[in-house]
Amino acid sequence: MMRTRPLKVALLGCGVVGSEVARIMTTHADDLAARIGAPVELAGVAVRRPSRVREGIDPALVTTDATALVKRGDIDVVVEVIGGIEPARTLITTAFEHGASVVSANKALLAQDGAALHAAAGEHGKDLYYEAAVAGAIPLIRPLRESLAGDKINRVMGIVNGTTNFILDKMDSTGAGYQEALDEATALGYAEADPTADVEGFDAAAKAAILAGIAFHTRVRLDDVYREGMTEVTAADFASAKEMGCTIKLLAICERAADGGSVTARVHPAMIPLTHPLASVRGAYNAVFVESDAAGQLMFYGPGAGGAPTASAVLGDLVAVCRNRLSGATGPGESAYAALTVSPMGDVVTRYHISLDVADKPGVLAQVATVFAEHGVSIDTVRQQGRQDGGGEASLVVVTHRASDASLTGTVEALRKLDTVRGVASIMRVEGE
Amino acid sequence: MMRTRPLKVALLGCGVVGSEVARIMTTHADDLAARIGAPVELAGVAVRRPSRVREGIDPALVTTDATALVKRGDIDVVVEVIGGIEPARTLITTAFEHGASVVSANKALLAQDGAALHAAAGEHGKDLYYEAAVAGAIPLIRPLRESLAGDKINRVMGIVNGTTNFILDKMDSTGAGYQEALDEATALGYAEADPTADVEGFDAAAKAAILAGIAFHTRVRLDDVYREGMTEVTAADFASAKEMGCTIKLLAICERAADGGSVTARVHPAMIPLTHPLASVRGAYNAVFVESDAAGQLMFYGPGAGGAPTASAVLGDLVAVCRNRLSGATGPGESAYAALTVSPMGDVVTRYHISLDVADKPGVLAQVATVFAEHGVSIDTVRQQGRQDGGGEASLVVVTHRASDASLTGTVEALRKLDTVRGVASIMRVEGE
Structure with missing residues (x-):
């Protein structure tokens, strides 16, 4: 039973991810309509530089006034792929106030202000989905929030930054030093000109905060996450690791304490045994290893970044949010009922x-x-x-x-x-x- | 906002999985209530042999009359963990007719009669969830149905039977022959006394039919799946594989043809390169590798069987179905809109x-x-x-x-x-x- 009035989507940002979202919405329009039960229509695209040619996007849809777009009142879903704190935060809360649900890929914002955004969504009875914010295309937030909803998660340990995994994998396989491996990552486009956010663990820490919150039903702020970068890992460390039957990965680790009453979240390089499933995660791939009471050990593996993979995650959310809108339901909101203590690194x-x-x-x-x-x-x-x-x-x-x-x-x-x-x-x- | 009237759950079957479902429902009652938004109550347990002591289950709840239980009219969700075709099929359709949604772990039934069961669920506006039917605890059906809903899946290739993976892994690592490895699997409880369903690929074929249907939005019947067991794999084959830089796994492979117009599904032993993520899946673990247009290569890894892992998947579904009932919504039903041709093995x-x-x-x-x-x-x-x-x-x-x-x-x-x-x-x- 297909509804004919289309659901209207406003796209905020049209960079690597946004343009891919727009492209898939066009090329897979029939598929999306079948999966949702109604067509979806790109109703507006907010960008900073409207003069740039955007292939396949009707120029009449392009605007520099993102605020006016989210305030239009006829928008069903706002897709936010701008990144950063502002103006993304204000645009998202404005979207909720004007009746839209939101799909975001913004890890920094979710890690810093997730609780406030969830509260705003709840207040207006709207959805806030953000599968793309952690580990790109890998379906992770939905399995944690929904598939494992009847289980008790004790630990989440993941490679959640592709840049650093590329560098460490290169050091491991070639014996290269950090700088040499970083240079190669930069030359190949895996590292940005300023790699600080990646190599110092800021990016991974934001993802750790989001994952810990979801896994433990507890608010975990970015400041709660212990963070240590991987710039001081040396070829000698890899030699030591090999002697131990290990390799070195930059890990985001969210753990429940043995007594169950508190949790910790941290990002740092660590040795892991070569027999561990995370040890064989190569190149810029991401993987997240989850340990729970009933399910046991699970791992989710895939590309952690990139336009198309991230767009895939955004579109999965878009389908879910659109289906919710048609049925008048909302998906799971923030779940922080456990309210566990977040312990410091010393513990x-x-x-x-x-x-x-x-x-x-x-x-x-x-x-x-x-x-x-x-x-x-x-x-x-x-x-x-x-x-x-x-x-x-x-x-x-x-x-x-x-x-x-x-x-x-x-x-x-x-x-x-x-x-x-x-x-x-x-x-x-x-x-x- | 917590509703106080509990949602009522009828459990059909109380073996390895069912008793674990009942146990978690009791021990995690508060957690489940918080996640669902209302308490859930075990309202009845249908078993064949009521005389067996079932620790932690109120004897007053136990009945041998499963039909009467699903007809009670006050049941919100029926959890079917009996397995097999009948009486499970009739009990599930009866449950829909009497107002209940259904969570099932029954791969054989879903593979054979999935379309009819989905139709019955849809007719009565009820949910049919079955995450536990494929790859046990691994969240797989939900990610395929929902997270990748905006993507186009081209191939699903998986190790979906733990018994055969245990045997093949043993042959690979020790040089043992098939019979010797099977004997060890039997002794350790990984293989049943009659291992036919596992080693001849029947179990994997049922899962392949379910996965192909979900991945390609097309009905794939069990008869459409080409099936070849692994009883004829020899130590010499493993030696040949090693020379190729490969190992041997029993794979379920669901593929879209290059022209996109048809699909195939098959189960057989195959050589795969040691560098492939599936090659490192050891012991009785399962893993499913998914290739899609936008997300790229994803892998889902975890225990494929066992009471607690399967119960974890059942409970994740139970939470989702209960949430749907509270909000008056239903989750995604069968999606067969693509209606692609299922081609024979020769293609x-x-x-x-x-x-x-x-x-x-x-x-x-x-x-x-x-x-x-x-x-x-x-x-x-x-x-x-x-x-x-x-x-x-x-x-x-x-x-x-x-x-x-x-x-x-x-x-x-x-x-x-x-x-x-x-x-x-x-x-x-x-x-x-």
């Missing part, structure tokens, strides 16, 4: 791989081991080797049992004060065992 | 790895090559080796370029007629390149 419990430069003389290992013991950090293995360079230095590689981040930090501070410890070459967490 | 185009036992004398290769050429099957590589056993026999391994199954079948028939070909040791398709 995180994991294992550590620590490389120390030490004096090559008797008794050093005993000193170092004493410091670990005093801080309650139990050592799993230790490996000591002379540097062979005649400088009287040796390296000591310590792998710990599980310990809190606070204990480890205390241990490292005390180690630095030892005369015999010349330096802490690297500290790397070990995950996924 | 499938892929590559082949063929091992021939041939006479060890000059001119054999030329004869064999001529037969391939006459049938329009182009040879990629050929490798000839003497048997070293002095019997005057050699083996010839041919890997073809892409060719239709019909051409390959014709080629093999003609090869068998050659005097110099003593036997066709194996034919294995090569996928995922």
